[in-house]
Amino acid sequence: MTKIAIFGVGLIGGSLALCYKGKPGYTVVGHSPNPKSVEKLLKRGVVDIATTSMAEAAQDADYLFLCVPVGMLEDYVKQLVELPLKPGCIITDVGSTKASVTESAAAVVREGVYFIGGHPMAGSERHGVEAASSHLFENAFYVLTPAEGTPELEVDRLTAFLSETKAQVVRVDAREHDEIVGAISHLPHIIAVALVNQVRVYNETNPLYQNLAAGGFRDITRIAASEPSIWRDILVNNREVLLKLLQDWNGEIARFIQLIEQSDGEGIAEQFRLSGEFRGKLPERRKGMLTSLYDIYVDVPDHPGIIGSIATLLGNARINLSNLQIIESREDVPGILRLSFRNQEEADRASELLGEQYAVHV
Numbered sequence: 001m002t003k004i005a006i007f008g009v010g011l012i013g014g015s016l017a018l019c020y021k022g023k024p025g026y027t028v029v030g031h032s033p034n035p036k037s038v039e040k041l042l043k044r045g046v047v048d049i050a051t052t053s054m055a056e057a058a059q060d061a062d063y064l065f066l067c068v069p070v071g072m073l074e075d076y077v078k079q080l081v082e083l084p085l086k087p088g089c090i091i092t093d094v095g096s097t098k099a100s101v102t103e104s105a106a107a108v109v110r111e112g113v114y115f116i117g118g119h120p121m122a123g124s125e126r127h128g129v130e131a132a133s134s135h136l137f138e139n140a141f142y143v144l145t146p147a148e149g150t151p152e153l154e155v156d157r158l159t160a161f162l163s164e165t166k167a168q169v170v171r172v173d174a175r176e177h178d179e180i181v182g183a184i185s186h187l188p189h190i191i192a193v194a195l196v197n198q199v200r201v202y203n204e205t206n207p208l209y210q211n212l213a214a215g216g217f218r219d220i221t222r223i224a225a226s227e228p229s230i231w232r233d234i235l236v237n238n239r240e241v242l243l244k245l246l247q248d249w250n251g252e253i254a255r256f257i258q259l260i261e262q263s264d265g266e267g268i269a270e271q272f273r274l275s276g277e278f279r280g281k282l283p284e285r286r287k288g289m290l291t292s293l294y295d296i297y298v299d300v301p302d303h304p305g306i307i308g309s310i311a312t313l314l315g316n317a318r319i320n321l322s323n324l325q326i327i328e329s330r331e332d333v334p335g336i337l338r339l340s341f342r343n344q345e346e347a348d349r350a351s352e353l354l355g356e357q358y359a360v361h362v
C-alpha cells in the first residue's frame, strides 16, 4: 500500500487527494491542525484518514505533499524532517514559488529523505476543499524543481507517481521558475487586483461602473477574486522578481501614456497587433474542469427553465457539456451563458444546434 500524506487539504491539496483516493493500492491521509477541518475532510470523503497530528500523518508515508500557503512551507519541511519518516520517502510541495523552499529544504533534508519542489500550473480563483476537483490537473503542466544532487531515480519516481494527476511533468530550475511564473501568473494577479480596485473607487461615487462592467472587465479580472492569504504569501516571497517585473510594467504603461498623449493611432494599433500575434501562439487551453476548454456564449432570455431547456437540447443530441456558467443574469436584460466543451467538435455542434434558437457567440 502506498501512503500519501497531504498537509493542507484545500483547493490544491484536496484535488491531489481526489486523484488518488479510492484507487487500489493507495491510502490518502489528510492533515490539518484544526479539528473542525479534520471532521470536514472525513465528512466530504476527500481522504481515507484525517488527523491533527503531523507525526501520525507522516508516519510510514511514501509521499508527503505540502499544500499550505507559501509562507509556511519552510517551517513544515523543518518540522517534518525532525519526525521519524519512512526511509526513501519523498517530500514535495505545491507552492507557487520555488526558489526559497527548494533551497531551504536542500539545507535541512537528511539521509534517506528526499525533497523535490513541485508546482502544478493549474488552479482557480476559488479556495478550500469545497473547490477541489480530481480533474484540476488534467493536461496542465506540473513543474518539478529538484535541487542539484537529487538522485535522478527519485525524480523519476515522483514523476511516475504524479501520472495519476494526468498532468504533464516538466523540470525547471527553481529560480528560472520564479522569474517565469512571476511574469505569467503573479504579475497578472497584481494587475487584475489593481484594476478592480481602481474601478471600485470610481464606483463609490457612481454605481454605473459596476453595472456596465461587461465581458472585457470580467475576463481580465476573474483572478482578482483569489484568496488574499495565499496571494499575500506568494507576492512577498517572490519580491525581487516582482519588483523588476513591476518596473517593466511601468514602462509598458508609460508607453501607452505617450501613445495616447500623442494620439498615435498607428502606434496603438501596432501594440494590439503585437500582443494579438503573441497571444494567438499560446498553446491551446489545456486544463481540466475548473477552467473552460472550448467555450461558446449563448444569449438567453431570463425566464425560468431556460437552462434546463438548453441542457436537454444538448443531451438529446448527445453533446457532452463539461461546464456551464451564468455570466450575466438580471431581471431587465437577457442573460449570457458560457457553455464549455471538451473538444472543438462538440463546441461546434453545440453552436450549430443552439444557433437555431438562440444568439450564439464563440
Ligand SMILES: NC(=O)c1ccc[n+]([C@@H]2O[C@H](COP(=O)([O-])OP(=O)(O)OC[C@H]3O[C@@H](n4cnc5c(N)ncnc54)[C@H](O)[C@@H]3O)[C@@H](O)[C@H]2O)c1
Residues within 6 Å of the ligand: 007, 008, 009, 010, 011, 012, 013, 032, 033, 037, 067, 068, 069, 070, 072, 094, 095, 096, 097, 119, 120, 121, 122, 123, 124, 125, 126, 127, 128, 129, 227, 230, 234
Ligand atoms: N490557488 C491556485 O490556483 C494554486 C495553484 C497552484 C499552486 N498553488 C499553491 O498551493 C498552495 C495551497 O493553495 P490553495 O489554492 O490550495 O489554497 P487553499 O486556501 O484552498 O488551501 C490552503 C490549505 O492550507 C491550510 N492552511 C492555511 N493556513 C494554515 C495554517 N496557518 N496552518 C495550517 N494549515 C493552514 C488551509 O486550511 C487549506 O487546507 C499554496 O502554496 C499555493 O501557492 C495554488
Ligand SMILES: O=C(O)C(=O)C[C@]1(C(=O)O)C=C[C@@H](O)C=C1
Residues within 6 Å of the ligand: 095, 096, 120, 121, 122, 123, 124, 125, 126, 184, 185, 186, 223, 291
Ligand atoms: O486559473 C487561475 O485562477 C489561477 O490563478 C491559476 C494559477 C495561474 O496564475 O495560472 C495561479 C496560481 C498558481 O500557482 C498556478 C496557476
